[in-house]
Amino acid sequence: MSISEILRREPVTLAPHDTVARAAELLVEEHVLALPVVEEGKLVGVFGLHELVELLMPRAVRLMNQGLEGLTDLDFLADTLEDVRQRMDHVCGTEVGEHLERGSERTPLDPASSFTEALFLGYRLRRDLPVVEKETGRLAGMVSPWDVLERIRRS
């Protein structure tokens, strides 16, 4: 039993030069936590809600993920929803290829991976997971812990 039977084989994908605006639209429309970014059929990374939310924060805050330590909480900022919208406008035109989740071009999941492996990875990454053909590196489909749960309910 492998995840091949629950694979969503023709998922909605992004290209690296698609805009962040397009990605945001698709994330909302498809109601998924992450979209695979594909170039010539091959997975080049993942852009998801997490990356989008990161772009909506002040630039200094975004550096926190990279080792800066000085900000412990942001309550002191007088930000309004309008400020968040302005930052959104600011990044909307940029390409998703610049903002991929780090290391997300590598995934251990291929169609022969087990359910437990998919659950384990979903537990760690908290998003939808790309599944890649081992030999070619081509995107085979997407899978999420939801798909495993639904499969259990059906059996």
Add this chain to the structure above:
Amino acid sequence: MQEGVTSGGHMLFGWSMLWVASILFGVTYLVIMSEKINRAIAALLGAGLMILTGVLNQEMAIRGVDFNVLGLLTGMMVLVAITRKTGVFQYVAIWSAKKVNARPMGILFMLSAVTAVFSAFLDNVTTVLLIVPVTLLITEELAIDPYPILAAEIFSSNIGGTATLIGDPPNIMIGSAANLSFNDFLANVAPIIPLIFLLTVVPIAFVWRKRLVTTEEHRRRVLEFREGEAISDPRLLKKCLFVLSLVILGFLFDRAFHLEPATVAMFGAALLLLLANVGRDAEEQSREVHEAFAEAEWVTLFFFVGLFIVVKGVQHAGLLDMLAQGVLDVTKGSLHVTSYAVLWVSAIASAIVDNIPFVAAMIPVIQDLGHALGGPQNLRIVWWSLSLGACLGGNGTLIGASANVVVAGFSERAGHPIRFIPFLKVSVVAMLTEVAIANAYLWLRFLH
């Protein structure tokens, strides 16, 4: 003055110990300077080879390690790791920016002053890691280029670090090796620091005044910051401030109680760990304590261990005695010439290479000069020269000190790269000015 000089003795392949030790020392320092291999690995390998080749035995190697330096560094690292979580550093930075009505010129001055004061008591890298995010947040709100303020913070961290025994690793090493106290540094090095700070920061603000312009609207956004909200744990903050005050008092009076700074810092760390964890269950305590210790900079600590052993090796083999003799031949035993030479050579060397290995090697050389220069009282002046030169020299280039490199790295990732050559044009002038002031100070205060 040397313990068992055996530099004539033969070892591996009939090579003299002096040669083996000197080669190991040279290669280790070259590898550290090349930065191709992590500096802790390089220093520990060099140290291991000093023992494996028989230059030192393990017992001698361990005697070469200055545990007073390690204890002081570790204790302060733990204290900062806990205090950082309270948000107090953010609070002070925002408060200082609002105090000057969020005017960019005033913010440059205030954040530089805050950086200098924090650096005088904390590790410089830690200080800039705490100040840079708030700086970027403020300059983002003001829609100004952060470059002038970040550059001023780089200079200020190195200047502030010079002021006290615990401000910069070279001072910790010098203080420990030469038995100079917190108060000695406060009385002999710190007095000139405010002037050096002003004569560095004011010209910078002037040179870049055109970039330090913003609108009323943008300033209002910073003025709307509520710094009180930045304090995330007021109860922990009280405990931290209490222990930190005790530790500073401990440094001020350590001689009166025959205490070494490492005891004060480590005891402070243990006390704060106790206060922060009292009332927690065993599992939670173990997690919190583990976290606090994990945040100590182990790379730096192991780098020190390796370096101390490598230096002990060449010292034991007699190379550093020969260097000291060489220095005397050049300076003819003149206190003036020696002091100024140590000041300038240290500054230039520290601008190019890490000041920690430089000072580690210089300390035994200077110790050897004691007699020729007329005893420990005169030697103290040379120690101040070494401290001022090695610490201020870090301002000479973008790679002159770790804090510089860290600020440049984050500035680049925030979309405002600091380039080596443009920075060099400013930093060389700043460093030469600072060292010239230090030189004048040494002359007026001690050599007049």
